[in-house]
Amino acid sequence: MFKKMEERHSLWIRIFHWTNMIAITMLILTGFYIHAPQTFRLFGSMDTARGFHFAMAYVLVVGVLGRVYYAIAAKDAKNIVYSPVEDTKKLPSMLKYYLFLADDHPYYGKYNPGQKGMYTGWLVMAILMIITGFILYKPHLFLGLSGWFGGFLTVRLIHYIITWLFVLTVMLHVYLDVAEGIPILKSMFTGKIPADFHHGYHEDEA
Amino acid sequence: MSSKLSRRDFLKMCAGSAAVISLSSYLAPFMKEAVAAGAPPVIWIQGASCTGCSISLLNTVHPDIKEVLTKVISLTYHPNISAAAGDLAIKEAIYKVAETNPKNFFLVVEGAVPTGAEGRFCMVGETENGEPIVFEKLIKDIGSKAKAIINFGTCSAYGGIPATSPNPTDCKPVSKVVKNVPIINVPGCPPHPDWMVGTIAHVLLYNDLPELDSFGRPKMFFERIIHDNCQRRQYFDNAIFAKTFGEMGCMLELGCKGPYAHCDATTRLWNNGNNWCVGCGGVCIGCTEPQFPAWPMYERMPDMPVGPATSVTADQIGLVLGGATALGIAGHLAGNIITGRIGPKKADEAKEGEA
Numbered sequence: 001m002f003k004k005m006e007e008r009h010s011l012w013i014r015i016f017h018w019t020n021m022i023a024i025t026m027l028i029l030t031g032f033y034i035h036a037p038q039t040f041r042l043f044g045s046m047d048t049a050r051g052f053h054f055a056m057a058y059v060l061v062v063g064v065l066g067r068v069y070y071a072i073a074a075k076d077a078k079n080i081v082y083s084p085v086e087d088t089k090k091l092p093s094m095l096k097y098y099l100f101l102a103d104d105h106p107y108y109g110k111y112n113p114g115q116k117g118m119y120t121g122w123l124v125m126a127i128l129m130i131i132t133g134f135i136l137y138k139p140h141l142f143l144g145l146s147g148w149f150g151g152f153l154t155v156r157l158i159h160y161i162i163t164w165l166f167v168l169t170v171m172l173h174v175y176l177d178v179a180e181g182i183p184i185l186k187s188m189f190t191g192k193i194p195a196d197f198h199h200g201y202h203e204d205e206a
Numbered sequence: 207m208s209s210k211l212s213r214r215d216f217l218k219m220c221a222g223s224a225a226v227i228s229l230s231s232y233l234a235p236f237m238k239e240a241v242a243a244g245a246p247p248v249i250w251i252q253g254a255s256c257t258g259c260s261i262s263l264l265n266t267v268h269p270d271i272k273e274v275l276t277k278v279i280s281l282t283y284h285p286n287i288s289a290a291a292g293d294l295a296i297k298e299a300i301y302k303v304a305e306t307n308p309k310n311f312f313l314v315v316e317g318a319v320p321t322g323a324e325g326r327f328c329m330v331g332e333t334e335n336g337e338p339i340v341f342e343k344l345i346k347d348i349g350s351k352a353k354a355i356i357n358f359g360t361c362s363a364y365g366g367i368p369a370t371s372p373n374p375t376d377c378k379p380v381s382k383v384v385k386n387v388p389i390i391n392v393p394g395c396p397p398h399p400d401w402m403v404g405t406i407a408h409v410l411l412y413n414d415l416p417e418l419d420s421f422g423r424p425k426m427f428f429e430r431i432i433h434d435n436c437q438r439r440q441y442f443d444n445a446i447f448a449k450t451f452g453e454m455g456c457m458l459e460l461g462c463k464g465p466y467a468h469c470d471a472t473t474r475l476w477n478n479g480n481n482w483c484v485g486c487g488g489v490c491i492g493c494t495e496p497q498f499p500a501w502p503m504y505e506r507m508p509d510m511p512v513g514p515a516t517s518v519t520a521d522q523i524g525l526v527l528g529g530a531t532a533l534g535i536a537g538h539l540a541g542n543i544i545t546g547r548i549g550p551k552k553a554d555e556a557k558e559g560e561a
Contacts, residue, residue: 037445038447038459043445045444045445046442046443046444046445047443047444049445098538100541100545103545136465139431139465139466139468140419140429140430140431140468143421144420146466147420147421147496151496151501152465152466152495153466153497153501153508156507157507157510157520160507160520161523161524164520164521164527165527167524167528168524168531171531171532171535172531172534175535175538175539179538179547181548
């Protein structure tokens with residue numbers, strides 16, 4: 001049985017997706033250990049965990065920069081950046097669908113407004129994480145910045161709360177992907193999705 | 207003689223001096239020379255302070271503090287140890303020195319500046335007709351005439367204890383009261399005598415400010431982080447953490463502020479090179495930082511105020527949000543199955559479609 005496939009994710013999108021996924025997962029795991037080594041006994045020593053944490057921080061920096069560059073260069077930004085005007089208009093129909101008040105939703109483009117909001121939020125969160133992370137990593141180099149945030153304890157608080165936001169939004173992301181259908185999940189590995197996959201109805205069909 | 211001690215050597219001395227060398231005794235002869243050659247006078251005034259910084263300076267035993275104050279530093283006025291008092295102190299030792307040496311004297315300030323109730327929480331003298339002179343007015347009057355202001359202690363540098371909430375006297379750091387005058391901050395609660403003598407020595411010998419970091423602290427003393435040079439660092443790297451005081455292990459979980467605190471107490475040591483905060487089993491409370499002491503001394507993570515008399519930790523926020531997310535996902539999953547978007551019904555539909 002041969003299904004007609006169409007391209008959904010380019011190779012670069014997949015590469016950045018998975019390097020960022022590995023970096024963020026490792027950063028969260030090592031981060032929890034660094035935060036409370038007695039509670040989260042995941043690593044042998046602080047040295048190992050911190051080594052991984054800092055290495056993965058650099059991977060994330062490269063991943064975020066690369067993804068942003070790709071989004072601009074390949075004109076992919078319009079797919080993933082939330083537009084306050086256009087996407088807010090589309091929100092009600094999407095919420096109706098997710099709250100089971102409607103059986104289907106219109107076609108939104110590659111991603112629905114909720115996804116766009118989440119991906120744009122991740123960019124903001126990642127940038128904040130990188131800034132606060134480097135302040136805590138090299139406190140003497142970023143003294144002035146720490147003052148701008150209101151001191152090292154505030155910086156750390158921001159770092160921790162965004163960590164939690166990452167944990168939760170990643171959970172949501174994985175759940176919603178699987179719930180919408182396995183082909184969506186597969187497409188992040190193969191880049192292809194069945195051509196007849198239902199992405200929502202078109203206005204003219206309705 | 208002062209020319210023999212180059213600034214480069216001076217900085218090397220200050221930054222590198224270990225506990226075995228007394229910085230003050232080494233610098234004393236050079237400073238004596240500088241003063242004899244006409245270095246600018248120094249006036250020391252106190253606002254909302256506990257005099258702890260002065261006491262710390264009095265702990266300089268090499269050279270004898272008498273030497274430091276009378277011969278080494280051209281100190282014209284100090285509220286606790288000057289003989290001058292009353293009109294003699296206010297008129298002659300403070301105002302006259304400031305007026306006869308405009309932009310050519312150094313003002314040392316110890317303690318924050320109370321600005322509430324027109325500054326009447328801190329009166330330092332009175333005028334000829336009996337009007338009180340408040341500290342805020344004094345520091346505005348003579349601070350603006352100084353070549354530079356040297357803040358000794360966290361209170362004058364960043365507000366410190368008097369400026370911490372609820373702050374009924376509305377205390378402010380000197381930098382918020384006097385503008386347009388170069389300010390050197392030598393924070394600490396109290397500052398180490400070497401930091402004070404070293405900073406004064408630098409301005410007297412070179413008639414110039416030492417290199418400062420973004421919080422106005424001389425880099426020669428405040429560039430390093432406690433955590434990086436801590437004698438218990440090995441415990442941190444191996445994740446051995448003390449649960450109570452007196453245990454071996456890194457004291458991060460007990461609220462040590464070492465990872466953010468900038469100073470060289472780890473190598474300089476206190477009380478003439480005897481010991482330091484962590485060495486005697488205490489945590490670093492980060493007394494040289496602008497946020498001191500508004501943070502919990504013996505807790506690792508600060509609570510966040512979310513309402514009147516209510517506060518939460520970052521982990522509690524995470525757990526509540528996590529619970530909400532889990533509920534949301536579970537609810538949506540149930541909805542998905544009931545409405546047949548996923549699960550057996552969808553599989554049936556798919557079969558029908560194929561058939």
